[in-house]
Amino acid sequence: MRSGGGAPALSTSAAAAAGEPQEEQASLFAAPAAAVPETAPHDPGRDAAARGRGLRTTAGFDVVRELPVASVRLVGVLPHLDRPFEYAVTPETAEAGPGMRVRVRFSGRDTEGLVLDRLAEPTTDRALAPLRRLVSTDVVVPPAMMRVCEDVAARSGGTVGDVLRLALPPRHARAEKADRAAADKEQAQEQGTAAEVPDAAAEETAPETSESQESQEPQESQESPQSQEPPEPGPRxxxxxxxxxxxxxxxxxxxxxxxxxxxxxxxxxxxxxxxxxxxxxxxxxxxxxxxxxxxxxxxxxxxxxxxxxxxxxxxxxxxxxxxxxxxxxxxxxxxxxxxxxxxxxxxxxxxxxxxxxxxxxxxxxxxxxxxxxxxxxxxxxxxxxxxxxxxxxxxxxxxxxxxxxxxxxxxxxxxxxxxPVTSVRPHIVAMDQYLRDREGASGRSRLPQEAMRVIRRGLTRGPILVQVPRSGYVPAIACTFCGTRAQCPHCAAQLSITGRGGHLHCRVCGRREDGYRCPECDRTQVRAMVIGSTRTAEELSRAFPAVTLLVSGGAHGALEDSEVPDDAIVVATPGAEPSPPDRFAAALLLDADAMLGRAAFDADVEAVRRWRNAIALVRSADQGGEVLVVGTATLPAIRDLVAHRSGAFLDRVLEDRRDLDLPPFGRVAEIIGDKEACRSFLETTDLPDGSEVFGPVDLEGPDAAGRARAVVRLDPHRSRELADALRAGVAARSARKAHGSLRVRLDPPDVF
The missing domain is CATH 3.40.50.300 (P-loop containing nucleotide triphosphate hydrolases)
Incomplete structure (x- = not known):
């Protein structure tokens, strides 16, 4: 007998005993909180009917009668297994619906999966394993979100299982229980409030006495019409x-x-x-x-x-x-x-x-x-x-x-x-040739006198921001004679100086290098290539001893917005600048040429982005805000800062990238891994016609022994073909259980 309104279960040996018509899928989820479905008694005589219906399962469990098959997408499986799998729905997991988390047995271990759909008939003739557990009845991945994950995987050349791992946070049972209790409490409060509404409405509609009407009339007459009108909103x-x-x-x-x-x-x-x-x-x-x-x-x-x-x-x-x-x-x-x-x-x-x-x-x-x-x-x-x-x-x-x-x-x-330009941005000046010649020898220094004047003027109105490219003291040094970067002879990392009067040391292996000699010219004298935030703060503290000086970024940590006094100088690295409520009175952008000299094809665009983010923290020119850029004023990136809303710089960048087939005018993929794995992947993968392959070439560095890198480029209009080909190549390599590690990325930011 049926014990409730739930869907009856079907034994594994009697999967379709009487060939009863299946109800539509929507009816199964109309009342997911129904009673637990009752299982049908095991009847070996109905095995033939079950086989005729196409439902074969492994032994030892019962299945439900209505929509007994669940299509499940597994999370985090190997690339060649990134497809839906079908499982039998047991009475204990009868409430499982699309978007719910389940646990299934896959490759000999419990694996997390997401239900895609409930089916009346399987699409395979293999015996179905059961859904081991319904983790939660929460629909954590609605159908629209599942389509988003599939689209992201297709565009990125990856697997849907990996995208689902990014989209879903790990389940926390205690948090789920606490939130369910909070939701029930909120629902009870809403129902209680709704029940009180009719009584309150009845009191409002009850006839009032003449005394209450008389007492309200003077109050209404005393109210001025201006007080009832909301204030007009100001410009936004x-x-x-x-x-x-x-x-x-x-x-x-x-x-x-x-x-x-x-x-x-x-x-x-x-x-x-x-x-x-x-x-x-x-x-x-x-x-x-x-x-x-x-x-x-x-x-x-x-x-x-x-x-x-x-x-x-x-x-x-x-x-x-x-x-x-x-x-x-x-x-x-x-x-x-x-x-x-x-x-x-x-x-x-x-x-x-x-x-x-x-x-x-x-x-x-x-x-x-x-x-x-x-x-x-x-x-x-x-x-x-x-x-x-x-x-x-x-x-x-x-x-x-x-x-x-x-x-x-x-x-x-x-x-x-x-x-007006003065109302939407600060006054921006670059250290051009005129300013440098006017100051003489000081104009060629890292902190010219014009920078000191900007700081002195700004301190009378508020805090000052000084942006430098790197943190630390002297993070990079080079030979004084030939300019070769000083590298550790043990691990090839850059040598640096941590403090005033410090020794050369390696930041990776910790080696102290007292007897350094340049490998190119055999000289021993070195100079600073980049001055860090700590060294810059030390220089400014000597020039302004009575001013509060703060460092943000690097080992000092990011400075909070509320920790900036009105009369302080803040030395910060890009991205670590605080944002005081009243903004900065002035800003210095130091070492602009070093920021542009970064070894990347987009160094100029990235430098402009970091500078403009710092400029956005400064008051407008009408409020006295000013910005000084210390660098070569004739460079296009620095000239773009001075010009207001000029598209000439970005137009030139786009034109150069179009001529060189650089992103976004070329879809690029990067393959990094063991030499043999990288080579065999390029040989076995069926890349689209017209694909340009660069490499593989050996990687350099202390941890790059035996590793190589290759780059594949294709017209952006055929980007989906490239993504599909790479995904198929990775899946085929996974199915062959090929040796060696390999990583494939589409449009990596540091590919050139």
Whole structure:
């Protein structure tokens, strides 16, 4: 007999005893909290009927009658096994539905999986193993999110299982239990409030006595009409950008094209304020996701939203597993509509997602270091496509990938309305030839007199920011005569000096090198190639002994925004600059030539991005803000800082990359691994026609013995072909159990 309204179970030997018609799949999940389904008695006489129906299982368990087959996607399996597998649904796992976590037996061990679908008939003639356990009834991966993961895997040339491992935080049973209790409590409170509403409404509609009416009339007459009118809102920074209001108006609209745009902010417009205004303009019930590079950026935006009374959740990778999973469940059940986070929050399951905002997408913190190495930009593009949510990129400088997407018509560029330059940015000056000649010998120094004058003027109005490229004291040295970098003779790492009067030592193996000789010219004298933040602070402390001097970044750690006094000098490395509430009065950008001399093909674009992020922390020229760039003023990157909203620099960069077939005008893949593994992978993988293969070449370095690197380049319009070919090659290598380690990445940031 049936003990309740649940679906009856079917024995493994009687899988389809009477050929009863199957109900539709939707009916199975209409009431997932139904009673536990009753199992049918084991009847060996019905084995023939079960085989005729096509359902074969291993022995020792029962299966349910309705939709007894579950299609499961395994998490973190080998590449050649990245496909759905079918399992039999037992009475204990009858509630398993699409998007729920389950445990299955695979390759002799318990493996985590996600249910894709429930089927009435298997698609294979093999015997099905059972679902061992239903981990949770939470739908952690809705169908739209599963499509996003599949799209990200296809674009990155990886496996869906690896993408799911990035998207799902580890389950924490205690956090799940606590959040379930909190959800039940909230639901009970809502039901109690709803029950009190009729009584309150009855009291409001009850007839009032004449005395109460008389007592209310004078009060209504005494109220002035001006006090009832809300104050008119003042101008907002985001209102200056043409098209932003239209994008927010169309956010979440299921009809029509999906709005996507890139917005380059002026230095005087705080990104936190523009983002908060955009979130406040969304309709009630619409979800939003904001991704920022650093946890400090997330905290800054969180403080602004808290001050405005906008409820939100912070989903960050720095939180503990319990707190992170509890936040994940709150987002999953729709307890809040606004989610903030860094790279790990790109897959946050926001309910009714209407708007996604990515801040400073060119920051290297948004590059995923785990396979299949997708960039946050790629993940958000896939979510915008599958969930039809508006996509907005905010940054302080133009980005090469975003400019290419805008030129291709994928993104709209939101330019600001004309405004006085002095009101939207500080006064920016570069140490040109005139200033250097005017100062004489001091003009060629690292800290010219003009820099000292900028600091003295700025200290009368507020704190000063000094940005240097590297942390430490003297992080890199070279031969005085020939300029060869000083390297450790033991491990080939760079030699450095840790403090004043210190000795040469290696930062990797700790070797002290007292008798260093240049391997090129055999000389012993060395000079500093780059001056670190500690050495810079020491030099400024001698020039300004009565001023508070702080160091941010490196071994000193990042300085908090509230720790910056009004009369302080802050020496910071790129990305570690604090953001005081009233901004900096002035800023010095030191060693600009060293920042541009980084060994990377995008060193100039990256330097401009870091400089503009520092300039955005300085007050406008109307408020006395000024910036001095100490470097070669004739370089295009430095000239771009002085010019206001000029696209000449980025146009030149794009033209050069187009001529050289560099990204984004060429899809590039990097293969790194053991020499033999790299060579055999290139020989056995069927690459698309027209692919250019460079290498493999031996890697250099102390840990690169026996390893090689190869680069494959193809036209970007055929990028999906390259991704499919690489994924097939990795899967074939995994199926052969080939020896040696190998890593394949598409569009790595440091490929050239």
């Amino acid at each position: 920074p985001g209102d200056r950008y043409v098209g932003l209001a239209a994008l927010l108006y169309r956010a979440g609209d299921p009809s029509g094209p999906v709005p996507r745009a890139a917005l380059t902010l002026d230095a005087g417009d705080p990104w936190t304020v523009v983002t908060a205004d955009a979130l406040a303009d969304l309709d009630d019930g619409q979800g939003a996701l904001v991704i920022a590079p650093d946890q400090r950026d997330v905290a800054r935006l969180s403080r602004v939203l808290t001050a405005r009374g906008l409820a939100h959740e912070v989903l960050a990778g720095t939180e503990g597993p319990e707190k992170r999973y509890r936040t994940f469940r709150r987002v999953l059940r729709g307890a809040t509509r606004i989610v903030l986070g860094n790279r790990s929050a790109a897959f946050a399951p926001v309910r009714d997602l209407a708007l996604v905002i990515c801040v400073d997408e060119s920051d290297d913190l948004l590059e995923e270091p785990r396979a299949p190495y997708p960039h946050v930009r790629t993940v958000l593009q896939c979510r915008s496509r599958e969930e039809r949510c508006a996509l907005l990129f905010l940054s302080a400088s133009d980005s090469v990938p975003l400019r290419a997407l805008a030129d291709a018509g994928y993104l709209a560029r939101l330019d600001p309305l004309p405004a």
